[in-house]
Amino acid sequence: MSKVKVARKSTRIDMTAMSDVTVLLLTFFMLTSTFVKKEPVQVTTPGSVSEIKIPETNILSILIDPKGKVFMSMDKQADMVNTLDSVGSHYGVTFTEQEKKKFRIAQTFGIPIKSMKAYLALKGEEQDKVLGNYGIPTDSLDNQFKVWIQKAKAVNPAFRIAIKADQKTPYKVIKDVMSSLQDLRENRYNLITSLKNQSANKK
Amino acid sequence: MAEIQSNEGGGKKKKGGSKQKKISVHVDFTPMVDMNMLLITFFMLCTSLSKPQTMEINMPSNDKKITEADRDAVKASQAITIVITGGDSVFYYTGQPNYKDYNSLKLSSYKADGLRAFLIKRNFDAVNKINDLKQQKIQLKISQEQFTKQVSEIKGGKETPVVIIKAADRATYKNLIDALDEMQICNIGKYVIDKINPGENFLVKNYQTRGGLAQTTSPK
Numbered sequence: 001m002s003k004v005k006v007a008r009k010s011t012r013i014d015m016t017a018m019s020d021v022t023v024l025l026l027t028f029f030m031l032t033s034t035f036v037k038k039e040p041v042q043v044t045t046p047g048s049v050s051e052i053k054i055p056e057t058n059i060l061s062i063l064i065d066p067k068g069k070v071f072m073s074m075d076k077q078a079d080m081v082n083t084l085d086s087v088g089s090h091y092g093v094t095f096t097e098q099e100k101k102k103f104r105i106a107q108t109f110g111i112p113i114k115s116m117k118a119y120l121a122l123k124g125e126e127q128d129k130v131l132g133n134y135g136i137p138t139d140s141l142d143n144q145f146k147v148w149i150q151k152a153k154a155v156n157p158a159f160r161i162a163i164k165a166d167q168k169t170p171y172k173v174i175k176d177v178m179s180s181l182q183d184l185r186e187n188r189y190n191l192i193t194s195l196k197n198q199s200a201n202k203k
Numbered sequence: 204m205a206e207i208q209s210n211e212g213g214g215k216k217k218k219g220g221s222k223q224k225k226i227s228v229h230v231d232f233t234p235m236v237d238m239n240m241l242l243i244t245f246f247m248l249c250t251s252l253s254k255p256q257t258m259e260i261n262m263p264s265n266d267k268k269i270t271e272a273d274r275d276a277v278k279a280s281q282a283i284t285i286v287i288t289g290g291d292s293v294f295y296y297t298g299q300p301n302y303k304d305y306n307s308l309k310l311s312s313y314k315a316d317g318l319r320a321f322l323i324k325r326n327f328d329a330v331n332k333i334n335d336l337k338q339q340k341i342q343l344k345i346s347q348e349q350f351t352k353q354v355s356e357i358k359g360g361k362e363t364p365v366v367i368i369k370a371a372d373r374a375t376y377k378n379l380i381d382a383l384d385e386m387q388i389c390n391i392g393k394y395v396i397d398k399i400n401p402g403e404n405f406l407v408k409n410y411q412t413r414g415g416l417a418q419t420t421s422p423k
Contacts, residue, residue, distance in 0.1 A: 012229075015233050019236050019239065022240055022243060023239055025239075026239055026243050026246065029243060029247060030246060034250060035251075036250060036251050046381070047380075048256060048384045051256065053254050054254055054255055167377035168376070168377065169376040170372065171372055171373070171375060171378070172373075178396070188260075190257040190258065191380065192256070192257050193256045194256060
């Protein structure tokens with residue numbers, strides 16, 4: 001009886017190289033990317049040929065949706081709480097530590113100061129749902145937006161203001177925002193746009 | 204790579220009788236790869252690679268005293284006023300507004316042959332100089348700092364036109380950005396965003412009625 005020996009081959013694949021590659025990719029993504037901010041409204045910025053990048057820190061961004069609702073966000077949580085404090089005292093509203101803690105984790109805010117307490121009492125998911133219906137009042141009778149900007153600037157004078165508006169936003173709203181800023185002598189600010197490829201750039 | 208084979212026992216086999224097993228330390232990297240892939244997917248979905256572009260603008264201050272005087276000073280022959288009314292069309296006029304003649308207001312568009320062609324024609328010297336500088340920069344004859352310095356000098360030159368952008372309430376943000384974009388493309392250094400006044404509204408209406416409005420009323 002002769003036995004035919006079949007060579008047993010191991011089906012193991014060496015995953016080491018694969019692991020190397022994935023770690024490399026992971027490192028790349030972690031270093032180059034920035035986290036997307038949760039925004040209550042969908043905003044499509046208009047395209048432009050401008051190639052200036054926005055600075056990374058000390059950004060006070062103003063978000064304007066197509067219907068003209070205004071929201072704000074800051075990149076430092078400590079600034080947010082301090083601003084809330086001073087805006088609250090301006091309108092005679094005081095916030096508890098609990099409410100401040102909740103406000104701190106919110107990424108974008110835009111609530112009239114009167115509804116702020118009720119809003120902060122809501123749970124996180126419910127906050128996200130209703131936030132899109134609010135917006136900071138910008139009209140001349142009750143210009144809370146101006147107060148917010150003023151107090152934010154007082155908290156952190158290094159803030160750079162960046163306006164991010166939807167391309168369908170009526171100019172009237174932009175004008176209100178801009179003239180509020182002008183009243184505060186904030187004459188330098190950035191308009192956030194997305195890159196547009198333009199071959200006709202040369203001439 | 205992840206395999207560590209200890210061959211100590213190999214040589215001793217024949218001499219002694221001690222059978223030492225070949226130990227192969229084989230680490231399975233599959234779970235590690237799984238986890239990494241998961242993390243990569245997370246990062247790809249939750250982060251954005253590209254930072255948004257931005258335009259830096261300086262607005263005139265709201266001081267009433269300064270602006271009134273400045274407005275008059277600017278309305279010389281170099282002034283171009285762009286009136287944005289929404290939609291794809293845009294109006295412009297040069298110098299002082301002429302309320303009598305509806306043809307003084309020109310209808311244009313954001314296309315390459317519209318407003319841009321006009322502005323480049325008006326700003327011909329500066330555009331040419333800056334294009335030369337760009338060429339020099341590509342050929343590495345001048346450094347980035349020199350380039351930016353010279354460009355800002357050319358843009359701030361006395362002969363360059365001054366553009367006043369006025370937008371109506373029904374215009375969109377995109378229209379405004381488009382107009383500001385044209386300033387960039389045409390290398391115009393001096394431009395300002397101003398509020399629209401009844402005079403401009405009158406001009407546009409007058410244009411749309413082919414001068415009919417000017418025969419019956421006057422803006423002021």
